């Protein structure tokens with residue numbers, strides 16, 4: 001893991017060595033608000049502006065997949081008012097960004113427990129996913145009511161059901177088959193995982209998929225995370241040597 005990048009020079013990226021998939025744990029909205037004596041909700045609002053900035057940046061430089069951890073299975077335990085405010089913000093985001101996503105050839109996808117989301121959020125999500133289904137410029141994947149363990153449980157249930165019904169042989173269970181039964185079945189594993197606001201943990205995000213992902217933790221709180229810092233992290237990623245267990 002690494003600390004915050006320090007360079008303030010314009011970042012020169014090697015466009016032939018960009019990550020295919022960047023995943024981000026967008027953390028620190030509450031702390032951002034607290035520092036300013038604001039409500040946590042104000043932090044989430046400010047955080048949604050950062051989402052816009054980072055999506056635009058990925059689209060512009062040509063990163064094919066961006067996955068954002070927006071709401072975890074554990075986040076349902078937060079106070080009802082905060083959960084509701086987050087759902088309202090999410091719905092607003094899905095509606096307000098629809099046109100821009102269509103115009104910029106961005107496909108919206110989601111991973112997580114769709115059925116736990118409020119109907120209004122589900123409708124907005126469905127509309128935006130449908131409107132962008134044929135888009136090929138970039139995939140924006142929102143992790144909503146997502147938990148890595150819940151995803152694995154669901155996969156095991158699906159696979160065992162198929163074995164029970166004779167659709168697959170137990171011997172056919174291998175890494176590829178497991179990957180094919182996760183939410184991320186047609187999404188490549190992340191090359192780079194960024195977590196903002198300094199916590200050195202995974203918080204139940206993409207447990208299976210990050211086996212060989214490069215990790216980057218920055219102290220910056222999500223609402224303060226900028227395009228410049230993002231580019232600097234991509235530069236740092238390009239300088240890393242990925243061995244995948246080989247020499």
Ligand code: IPE
Nearest residue numbers: 026027028029030031032070
């Ligand atoms: C991340 O910010 C947003 C969500 C988890 C929805 P937090 O709300 O976790 O902010 P902190 O960690 O309390 O600062």
Ligand code: IPE
Nearest residue numbers: 025026027069070071072203
């Ligand atoms: C992780 O942040 C989840 C999201 C960013 C959606 P949390 O704030 O929920 O994680 P913990 O509680 O610090 O592990």
Ligand code: MG
Nearest residue numbers: 027028029030
């Ligand atoms: Mg947090």
